[in-house]
Amino acid sequence: MSWLRPQDVVEKALAASTADAQVTYVVESSEANLRWAGNSLTTNGSMRSRQVVVISFVDGGAGMATGTVARTGSPDVAELVAASEQAARDAGPAEDAVPLVAEPPPGAGEWDADAAETSIGVFTDVAPALAEAFGEARGREELLFGYAEHAMATTYLGTSTGLRLRHDQPAGRVELNGKSADMSRSVWAGVGTRDFADVSVADLAGEVARKLAWSRxxxxxxxxxxxxxxxxxxxxxxxxxxxxxxxxxxxxxxxxxxxxxxxxxxxxxxxxxxxxxxxxxxxxxxxxxxxxxxxxxxxxxxxxxxxxxxxxxxxxxxxxxxxxxxxxxxxxxxxxxxxxxxxxxxxxxxxxxxxxxxxxxxxxxxxxxxxxxxxxxxxxxxxxxxxxxxxxxxxxxxxxxxxxxxxxxxxxxxxxxxxxxxxxxxxxxxxxxxxxxxxxxxxxxxxxxxxxxxxxxxxxxx
Known part of the structure; x- marks a missing residue:
C-alpha cells in the first residue's frame, strides 16, 4: 500500500475491525546521532522508522481475549488487523479484562498535526564545542570518546471507544568518556536532554578533565x-x-x-x-x-x-x-x-x-x-x-x-x-x-x- 499518514493508518485499521473492540497506535520516529573516538568525530547519521500496533479484543463467550500484532514500515493494514483478530481468537480469556478507556486524558496532543521530527541539525552547537574539547584534551595528552543521540517519537493512538490521542516525545543524551593516553584511566560524564539547547559540552568536558586529574x-x-x-x-x-x-x-x-x-x-x-x-x-x-x-x-x-x-x-x-x-x-x-x-x-x-x-x-x-x-x-x-x-x-x-x-x-x-x-x-x-x-x-x-x-x-x- 502507499505510505499513509499515521492518523490514516489508525483510522483504516479501526474501520477494518470485525472484533468487539480495537486499539491501534502508530509510532512515527526519527533519530540523529554523532559519534567520536580518540578526539575525532567518526560518524554521524539519521534515520526514520514507523511501527504499527493493532490490538483486537474478541469475546468468545468465556470472556474477552486479546491479540496484539505489530509491524514496522508500511504494512498491509487489512492483513495486520486480520492477524490481530486471529491472535485474539486463539488466546484464552484475559484476566485483566475491563471496559476500554473512553474518557480522553488531559494533555493529549492535536490529532491532525504532522509527526514531529529531528535531524542532524539538532547538533549545530554540539559539533563545534566538541572540536574545542578535542583540542584541549590533546593538549593534556588525553582522549575523548562518546556519542550524542537525539530521537523524536510521535505516537498516534486511536480506539473503538472514540479516543484519538497524540504525543510527541523527544529524547536526547550525550555520553563523554575520557581516557589517559595509555588507557589506564577512564572517567565518564553524561547528560539527558530534550533538545540539546541546555547541553554544555564544555561543562561535560571540564568534568571529565577534573576526574582524570583526580585519577592520577x-x-x-x-x-x-x-x-x-x-x-x-x-x-x-x-x-x-x-x-x-x-x-x-x-x-x-x-x-x-x-x-x-x-x-x-x-x-x-x-x-x-x-x-x-x-x-x-x-x-x-x-x-x-x-x-x-x-x-x-x-x-x-x-x-x-x-x-x-x-x-x-x-x-x-x-x-x-x-x-x-x-x-x-x-x-x-x-x-x-x-x-x-x-x-x-x-x-x-x-x-x-x-x-x-x-x-x-x-x-x-x-x-x-x-x-x-x-x-x-x-x-x-x-x-x-x-x-x-x-x-x-x-x-x-x-x-x-x-x-x-x-x-x-x-x-x-x-x-x-x-x-x-x-x-x-x-x-x-x-x-x-x-x-x-x-x-x-x-x-x-x-x-x-x-x-x-x-x-x-x-x-x-x-
Missing part, C-alpha cells in the same frame, strides 16, 4: 562497607529499579520487596529515614513524558485494556513513606485500591536540600565518591537485593578533598534498604541514568550520602 593518584582498597557519595546518575539507576518493581499485584501476592509480612502490601510504611519524595509527573519541566498509557502487551504494571488511560502525577514515596504502587485498573478492581499508572520519568527530592556535590565532598572526612554503576542485576526479589559494578571512576575523599582514584568494586545493595540508610541528600538535578539510558533517560536525582555502602568484593573492571 591510584589507591588500592579492600572490599568493605564505606561511607559513600552516590552522584545523581548512580542513585538514579538504583531508584529506577526500585520503581520498575513497584507492581501492586506482586506486592499483594507476596512476591516483591513491597509485600508486607503476613499479607498485603507496605503502602503507608516508612521506607526512608529522611523525608524523601520519589515521584513521577508527565508535566515535570524538562522531563515531560506521555500523559496517557500506550501499551502493546499486558504485564503486572500495565494492561492493554488501559490504553489511553491518563497518567497523572503521582508520589510513590512521600515524606519517606510508601504512598502508591503501580496498579492497572483490573487489579485495582480486585483490591478496591485506586488504579495508578506508571509514568516515564522519575524524580527523587529532599525538601529544602541545597547542598551541591562539591559541598557534600567538602563535608566528608573519609569516604568514596562514585561516578556510575553498571551491569546491575537482581539477586533476590523479596528484598530487591541488587548486585553490580562501579565504573569509570571511584574516588577517595579525605579531609573534604578528593585525593585519588581507587579500584572498582562489586556492590550488593537493595535500593529499598538503602533508602532507610541515606543520611544526607543534596539538591535534585537532572541526570542521565548510565545503566538504563537505553530505556529511561528522564530522571532528576540528588547526590546522596550512605554511611555504609556495601562494596562486597574488588572488581578487576577498569
Amino acid at each position: 593518584r591510584r589507591v588500592e582498597l579492600p572490599a568493605a562497607r564505606y561511607e559513600t557519595l552516590l552522584p545523581p546518575s548512580a542513585i538514579s539507576d538504583l531508584m529506577i529499579y526500585a520503581y520498575w518493581t513497584m507492581e501492586a499485584r506482586d506486592a499483594d501476592e507476596g512476591r516483591n520487596v513491597y509485600a508486607k509480612a503476613g499479607g498485603g502490601n507496605r503502602v503507608g510504611e516508612r521506607l526512608a529515614a529522611l523525608p524523601l519524595t520519589l515521584r513521577s509527573d508527565p508535566f515535570a519541566p524538562g522531563l515531560e513524558a506521555c500523559p496517557f498509557q500506550v501499551v502493546g502487551g499486558s504485564s503486572g504494571s500495565a494492561s492493554v485494556f488501559d490504553n489511553g488511560m491518563a497518567t497523572p502525577a503521582v508520589d510513590w514515596i512521600s515524606g519517606g513513606v510508601l504512598t502508591n504502587l503501580i496498579r492497572p485498573r483490573a487489579w485495582a478492581l480486585n483490591t478496591t485500591a485506586p488504579a495508578t499508572a506508571a509514568v516515564d520519568n522519575l524524580l527523587l527530592e529532599s525538601p529544602g536540600a541545597t547542598a551541591t556535590q562539591d559541598e557534600m565532598v567538602a563535608a566528608t572526612e573519609r569516604g568514596l565518591l562514585l561516578t556510575t554503576l553498571w551491569y546491575i542485576r537482581e539477586v533476590d526479589p523479596q528484598t530487591l537485593l541488587l548486585t553490580g559494578l562501579t565504573r569509570d571512576g571511584v574516588f577517595l575523599v579525605e579531609g573534604g578533598e578528593v585525593t585519588g582514584a581507587v579500584n572498582n568494586f562489586r556492590f550488593n545493595e537493595s535500593p529499598v534498604d538503602l533508602l532507610g540508610r541515606i543520611t544526607e541528600a543534596g539538591r535534585t538535578e537532572r541526570t542521565l541514568p548510565r545503566e538504563w539510558s537505553d530505556w529511561f533517560t528522564r530522571a532528576a536525582m540528588p547526590t546522596v550520602r550512605v554511611p555504609d555502602f556495601n562494596m562486597s568484593s574488588v572488581s578487576p573492571a577498569s
Whole structure:
C-alpha cells in the first residue's frame, strides 16, 4: 500500500475491525546521532522508522481475549488487523479484562498535526564545542570518546471507544568518556536532554578533565562497607529499579520487596529515614513524558485494556513513606485500591536540600565518591537485593578533598534498604541514568550520602 499518514493508518485499521473492540497506535520516529573516538568525530547519521500496533479484543463467550500484532514500515493494514483478530481468537480469556478507556486524558496532543521530527541539525552547537574539547584534551595528552543521540517519537493512538490521542516525545543524551593516553584511566560524564539547547559540552568536558586529574593518584582498597557519595546518575539507576518493581499485584501476592509480612502490601510504611519524595509527573519541566498509557502487551504494571488511560502525577514515596504502587485498573478492581499508572520519568527530592556535590565532598572526612554503576542485576526479589559494578571512576575523599582514584568494586545493595540508610541528600538535578539510558533517560536525582555502602568484593573492571 502507499505510505499513509499515521492518523490514516489508525483510522483504516479501526474501520477494518470485525472484533468487539480495537486499539491501534502508530509510532512515527526519527533519530540523529554523532559519534567520536580518540578526539575525532567518526560518524554521524539519521534515520526514520514507523511501527504499527493493532490490538483486537474478541469475546468468545468465556470472556474477552486479546491479540496484539505489530509491524514496522508500511504494512498491509487489512492483513495486520486480520492477524490481530486471529491472535485474539486463539488466546484464552484475559484476566485483566475491563471496559476500554473512553474518557480522553488531559494533555493529549492535536490529532491532525504532522509527526514531529529531528535531524542532524539538532547538533549545530554540539559539533563545534566538541572540536574545542578535542583540542584541549590533546593538549593534556588525553582522549575523548562518546556519542550524542537525539530521537523524536510521535505516537498516534486511536480506539473503538472514540479516543484519538497524540504525543510527541523527544529524547536526547550525550555520553563523554575520557581516557589517559595509555588507557589506564577512564572517567565518564553524561547528560539527558530534550533538545540539546541546555547541553554544555564544555561543562561535560571540564568534568571529565577534573576526574582524570583526580585519577592520577591510584589507591588500592579492600572490599568493605564505606561511607559513600552516590552522584545523581548512580542513585538514579538504583531508584529506577526500585520503581520498575513497584507492581501492586506482586506486592499483594507476596512476591516483591513491597509485600508486607503476613499479607498485603507496605503502602503507608516508612521506607526512608529522611523525608524523601520519589515521584513521577508527565508535566515535570524538562522531563515531560506521555500523559496517557500506550501499551502493546499486558504485564503486572500495565494492561492493554488501559490504553489511553491518563497518567497523572503521582508520589510513590512521600515524606519517606510508601504512598502508591503501580496498579492497572483490573487489579485495582480486585483490591478496591485506586488504579495508578506508571509514568516515564522519575524524580527523587529532599525538601529544602541545597547542598551541591562539591559541598557534600567538602563535608566528608573519609569516604568514596562514585561516578556510575553498571551491569546491575537482581539477586533476590523479596528484598530487591541488587548486585553490580562501579565504573569509570571511584574516588577517595579525605579531609573534604578528593585525593585519588581507587579500584572498582562489586556492590550488593537493595535500593529499598538503602533508602532507610541515606543520611544526607543534596539538591535534585537532572541526570542521565548510565545503566538504563537505553530505556529511561528522564530522571532528576540528588547526590546522596550512605554511611555504609556495601562494596562486597574488588572488581578487576577498569
